[in-house]
Amino acid sequence: MKKFASIILASVALFATSAKAEYKFNFVMHSDTNNAFWAAVHKGFKDACAQVGADCQMLTLSGDGDQQEQLQNLESSIAQGVDGIVTTITNPTIFDAAVDEALAAGIPVITANTDDPEGAAGSNRLAYVGQDLEAAGYELAATLSKQFPDGPVHVLIGVADMNQSWAYTRANGIARFMDDFKAANPDREITYEKIESGMDLSTVGNRVASYVQTNPNTTAYFDVGFWEAGAAQGIRNLGYEPGQMLLAGFDLVDVVFEEMEKGYVQLTVDQQPYYQGYMSVHQLYLMNKYGLSALDINTGKAMIGPDDVAKIRSFKGMSVR
C-alpha cells in the first residue's frame, strides 16, 4: 500500500514541478485535440507563452463541442487562480456567469476564435481576437458567387452543429449574402437550404452526397468549417467532375489544399488561427504587466483559392498556417 501511495504522490508531484512562472494563462477551447484546425491556435498560444515566460495551459474537451464540459473547464481555470483566461464563447448565455465571476475575481477574460453572437453586448469579456464570423460568411459567399453559372442557383449551407454559435453565425452570414444576391437578381431563381452537416469528413461527405442525389440541381455547397473537403470526397464518389458543383468553406488545413489541387474545392477563408492563440497571450501579458487595456483584433477574412495553395503550403511545415 505504501508503495502505491508513493507512486501516486510522486507522479502528482511531477505534475507540480513546473517552474514558477511570473504569470499563468489558460486557454479554454470548445474542441477536442483531434480537430486539425486548432493546431495553429495552440502553436500561437505556446509560442507567445514561451516568449513572455508564462506558464500556460490549453484545456480541450473529451467531446467536440460539449459546452457543459467547457463551462466546467472555465470555472476550474478561475479556481486555479490564473492571471488571465482566453476562452471561446459558443453559447449566448451559459458562459456569462462564469465570465463575470472571473472578472470579479480580477482575472481578465478575452475571447478568441469564437465570440458571443452579440459581441460585447452579449458578454462582459474584455476583447475578441478572431474573425468576424458573420462578415466572413458573407464575404465567402460573395466571392464564390462570381463563379456561379448563369441561370438558376441552388445553394446548400452545411451548418456543422446547429448548437454552436460559431457555426450558425457563419451560416447566417452566408444566408444573408444569398438573400442580397436574390434581391439583386429578381429575374433569376435563387434558393438555398441549410442542413446540420456534422463535424467530421466522412459524416459531411455522406450527408452532402445524399443531399445532392435528391437535389441534383445544387450549384454550390458552403461548409462553416473545413469539412467541404469531406463533401468533395462524397461527390467525387458520385462521379462528379471537378467544378461541376462549387465547394467553399473556412480555414486552411491540408485536406482542403489537396481537394483544391484536385479542383473540387474552389474557395476557403483564412482566419489566421495562429494570431488567435498568439495575440491573446500577448494581450493578457501586457494587461497584467503594464495595465494596458484589451483590444479587439480581427484576424482576417483573406480569401484563399487554388492559386494560393503552393505559397501557403511552403509555410505549412511550421504548423503556423
Place this chain on the structure above:
Amino acid sequence: MNTNNLKSILMRPEISTFIMFVVIMTGFFIANENFLSARNIRIVMGITPEYIIVAIGIAILMISGEFDLSVGSVFALVPMTMVQLVHQGMPPWVAIALGLSIGIAVGFVNGFITLRFGIPSFIATLGMLYIARSLTTVATGGFPPPFPHELPNELFVFQFEVFRASLFWMLGVAFIAGIMLHRSNLGNWIYSTGGDTAAASSMGIKTNNVKMFCFILCGFLAGFAGMIQTFRIEAPLPSQGYLLELESIAAAVIGGVSLFGGVGTIFGAAIGAILIRFLESGIIMARIDAEWFRAGLGSLIIISVVFNTWVVRRGENMVHKNQAEENENSSQKNNSVTESKDE
C-alpha cells in the same frame, strides 16, 4: 473490534476506492493548494451530484446483471422535452412529470427489448443511445431553445455557500436506493438475480420483473439527473451527457460494482463518481497539458481499479492467512486436549 473485522472492512472494494480517493485528493492538493479551495470544491460539487445520480442507477442495473448505454442520451432527451413542453405552453410541473416519464418509458423499452427478445442489454441500449440522441436533436427543432424561467430550477440547484440543492436531492436518492438495495427484499432479489439468474429464478424470484424494475429506475434517474444539469446551467444542450454512459460504468466499476452482476453498493458507485470528477478537476488544477489530459484521466482510472483490486486481494490473503492460523491454533488445541486426556 478485532483485526479481522478491520481487515474485512478494508477488503471491501468501495473502501479501497475511498482510500484511493483520499490519496489522490492529497496528491492534487500538493500539486495546487487551490484544488481544495472553497471555490473549486463548489465547482466540482455543483456537477458531481448529477453524475452520482446516474451512477447509482447504472450500479443498481449492473448489480442485477444488465447494462444501460443510453443514459447519456436520456440525460439530454428528458430535459429537452421538458423545456420544449413549457415553450408549448404546458404548466412547468406537468412538463417535468411528462419529461421524467420519458426517462421511465426509455427504461421500459430498453428492458422490454432486452428481456422479450433475449438479446444482450449492451446491444438494446446501444441502439437506444443513438435513438434518444437523435430524438433530442429532433426535439430542438433545429436550434436549441432558450431556457424557460418559469421552470422551478432553484428548487433543484439553488446555490448555497459551497453546495447546491442538487446535493440534497442526490443524498435523498442515495438514501432511498441504499435502503432499497441493502435493507429490503427487493434488494436481495436484485443481488440474487445478478449473481445467478437461473438460481434466483428457481428460488421463485421473478427475475424478469426485477430486471425490468432496474431498467426503468436507471432511465428515470438518468433523466432526473439530466434535468438537474439543465436547471443548473439554464440551457438545454443537445450535446449534454455525451460519453456519460462510459463514465457512469467506469464510476460504478471503480466503486467496486462487478461487470458480471451480483456485486456492488450504492456507496461504491457514489464514491467512484466523485473520484472521477475530482480526478478531472485535479488534472486541470495540476496544469497538465492538453495533449495529456485524456491520457492522464485514463491512466488514473486504470490505476485506481488496479489499486482497488490489489487491496481486495491483499485483504483476502490476510483473511485466508488468519483463518489458516486459527485452524492451526484450534487443531493444536485439540491435539493438546487429546494429549491431556491420554495422560
